Amino acid sequence: MTETQKTWSETESARYRAAGHWQGVTFGTLLRQGAAGHGGRVALIDGERRWTYADLDAEADRVAGGLRGLGIGRGDRVVVQLPNSAEFVLVWFGLQRLGAVPVHAMPGHRRREIGHLVRVAGAVACVVPDRHARFDHRELMREVRAEQGPGGSLRHVVVVGDPGPDDDFVPFEALRVDPPSASGLTATDSLPAPDPGPDPDDGGADPADVALLLLSGGTTGLPKLIPRTHDDYAYNARACAQVCALDARTVYLAVLPIGFNFTFACPGVLGTLMAGGTVVVAPDPSPQTGFTLVEREGVTLTSLTPPLVPHWMDEAVSSSWDLGSLAVVQVGGARLPEDHARKLGPALGVTVQQVFGMAEGLINLTRLDDPEDLVCATQGRPVSPDDEILVVDTDGRPVPDGTAGELLTRGPYTLRGYYRAEEHNRTAFTPDGYYRSGDVVRRLPTGHLVVVGRIKDQINRGGEKIAAVEVEEELLTHPAITAAALVGVPDERWGERSVAFVVCAGAAPSAREVAAHLRERGLAGHKAPDEVVQVPGLPLTAVGKVDKAALAQGFLRP
Numbered sequence: 107m108t109e110t111q112k113t114w115s116e117t118e119s120a121r122y123r124a125a126g127h128w129q130g131v132t133f134g135t136l137l138r139q140g141a142a143g144h145g146g147r148v149a150l151i152d153g154e155r156r157w158t159y160a161d162l163d164a165e166a167d168r169v170a171g172g173l174r175g176l177g178i179g180r181g182d183r184v185v186v187q188l189p190n191s192a193e194f195v196l197v198w199f200g201l202q203r204l205g206a207v208p209v210h211a212m213p214g215h216r217r218r219e220i221g222h223l224v225r226v227a228g229a230v231a232c233v234v235p236d237r238h239a240r241f242d243h244r245e246l247m248r249e250v251r252a253e254q255g256p257g258g259s260l261r262h263v264v265v266v267g268d269p270g271p272d273d274d275f276v277p278f279e280a281l282r283v284d285p286p287s288a289s290g291l292t293a294t295d296s297l298p299a300p301d302p303g304p305d306p307d308d309g310g311a312d313p314a315d316v317a318l319l320l321l322s323g324g325t326t327g328l329p330k331l332i333p334r335t336h337d338d339y340a341y342n343a344r345a346c347a348q349v350c351a352l353d354a355r356t357v358y359l360a361v362l363p364i365g366f367n368f369t370f371a372c373p374g375v376l377g378t379l380m381a382g383g384t385v386v387v388a389p390d391p392s393p394q395t396g397f398t399l400v401e402r403e404g405v406t407l408t409s410l411t412p413p414l415v416p417h418w419m420d421e422a423v424s425s426s427w428d429l430g431s432l433a434v435v436q437v438g439g440a441r442l443p444e445d446h447a448r449k450l451g452p453a454l455g456v457t458v459q460q461v462f463g464m465a466e467g468l469i470n471l472t473r474l475d476d477p478e479d480l481v482c483a484t485q486g487r488p489v490s491p492d493d494e495i496l497v498v499d500t501d502g503r504p505v506p507d508g509t510a511g512e513l514l515t516r517g518p519y520t521l522r523g524y525y526r527a528e529e530h531n532r533t534a535f536t537p538d539g540y541y542r543s544g545d546v547v548r549r550l551p552t553g554h555l556v557v558v559g560r561i562k563d564q565i566n567r568g569g570e571k572i573a574a575v576e577v578e579e580e581l582l583t584h585p586a587i588t589a590a591a592l593v594g595v596p597d598e599r600w601g602e603r604s605v606a607f608v609v610c611a612g613a614a615p616s617a618r619e620v621a622a623h624l625r626e627r628g629l630a631g632h633k634a635p636d637e638v639v640q641v642p643g644l645p646l647t648a649v650g651k652v653d654k655a656a657l658a659q660g661f662l663r664p
């Protein structure tokens with residue numbers, strides 16, 4: 107297939123290289139360098155299991171050996187749907203070692219999302235847990251495979267844990283094959299002996315190649331894929347690490363889903379590993395689990411979404427945890443109420459950092475030495491001096507600082523086009539390459555941005571993004587529903603919750619029934635509306651679009 111992936115121009119690329127942003131090093135090589143530089147230091151901790159940099163490097167080789175034995179190589183896409191565990195990191199670097207491309211799925215994704223990702227990415231394999239959160243991912247993979255049919259791209263399913271009765275599901279353990287160069291011995295092995303790759307560090311990948319595919323929050327049908335290159339994503343992590351002053355003493359606790367861009371590279375897992383620090387994986391986001399790990403491992407940095415903040419504060423003040431090592435807590439993904447921002451620092455004895463980022467690229471951080479008012483009342487400023495920001499009115503004209511407008515951005519780590527989405531790319535970017543974020547912001551003279559709203563048709567439920575259109579289309583497949591609009595309304599706990607306004611000939615289904623229907627359709631659970639409200643008809647704007655503002659307002663004044 108000929109691909110016309112939109113990317114940076116030669117001039118821009120040269121500029122980003124000259125500035126030192128793009129360093130021309132792939133992730134496979136970065137890990138090798140890490141092992142050479144601080145091989146004996148602890149890189150990764152998951153429960154009782156620990157990997158030094160040297161271990162992680164050797165493990166990446168083993169995983170790569172097994173994946174190569176399956177025929178996976180440079181440029182191949184592999185959907186990785188793993189919960190917070192060391193295996194995510196091992197698989198990720200194993201793929202990087204081959205120049206293959208992980209697609210970051212979320213643990214909550216179901217048949218619709220995973221099937222879509224496999225199709226759009228043309229994925230050759232999926233890596234899943236056996237079971238997670240009382241859900242059997244092998245069952246999900248059987249369904250996805252059946253849907254793909256014999257002509258589909260999917261050739262392998264790798265299962266971390268028990269592969270179950272399907273004899274063609276590959277157990278992750280059997281995948282770990284020592285490369286022939288290392289010892290001449292193979293760890294396990296019914297699998298064919300691996301061929302040595304063209305380059306043992308990264309499968310011969312070019313730093314300008316796509317290194318991973320992230321998921322967009324989405325405003326259209328199903329999630330779009332965001333191509334991130336080695337050069338751009340390494341810079342994303344490094345620039346964030348610099349702002350956060352990471353070094354070899356950093357101990358980062360991954361609380362949010364590890365495949366989430368925030369957790370993985372802002373600075374997160376990658377930023378910490380690139381600084382020679384230690385990553386600790388939290389199996390769940392509860393403050394009890396988090397604080398236990400802070401005490402045990404001396405965690406210095408972590409990141410949360412706003413709905414977790416009150417729980418973490420309550421636990422910190424009501425029990426006697428020793429949180430002395432914890433220096434910085436980042437909060438992002440959705441708007442953090444200013445009041446919570448002010449209380450969080452004193453409650454945990456930490457410096458708070460607000461993070462306004464997007465999988466598409468641009469990351470804004472408040473600085474560790476910013477005055478309290480900027481930390482608590484803004485969502486930070488761009489991490490790179492070469493991030494270009496425009497705040498524009500509805501005609502696309504720049505507005506003065508202090509005035510609200512849509513945020514447009516381009517720069518050294520912001521995409522120029524979604525993956526295989528030419529049609530969508532025509533409207534998602536300006537002709538000169540700015541990404542239209544759909545966020546409404548005010549810029550202060552300091553460069554800090556305040557997120558004041560959104561023009562994209564998306565609901566942000568405590569950091570989890572829901573594309574209204576996607577859910578509306580699914581709601582219409584319910585036999586009782588003839589018209590539907592999904593609207594976000596303010597919510598104490600989530601910041602925003604989703605309300606489905608439905609038109610029905612008879613009685614409307616309950617929220618429970620709707621949730622069951624959407625689950626049946628294969629949709630991730632967080633997309634089910636929190637409430638279902640029956641209306642006689644959907645109000646329209648002057649131009650004939652559904653008037654969501656009116657629906658939301660009517661909801662506030664019952």
Ligand code: OOB
Nearest residue numbers: 323368372438439440441461462463464465485557
């Ligand atoms: C992060 O990434 P995504 O791709 O899940 O969502 C991006 C969108 C932004 O366009 C904005 O609408 C919203 O999430 N958002 C915020 C926010 N952080 C993200 N809205 C208000 N305040 C904030 N602090 O959510 C993401 C990626 C990397 C780092 C952090 C968050």
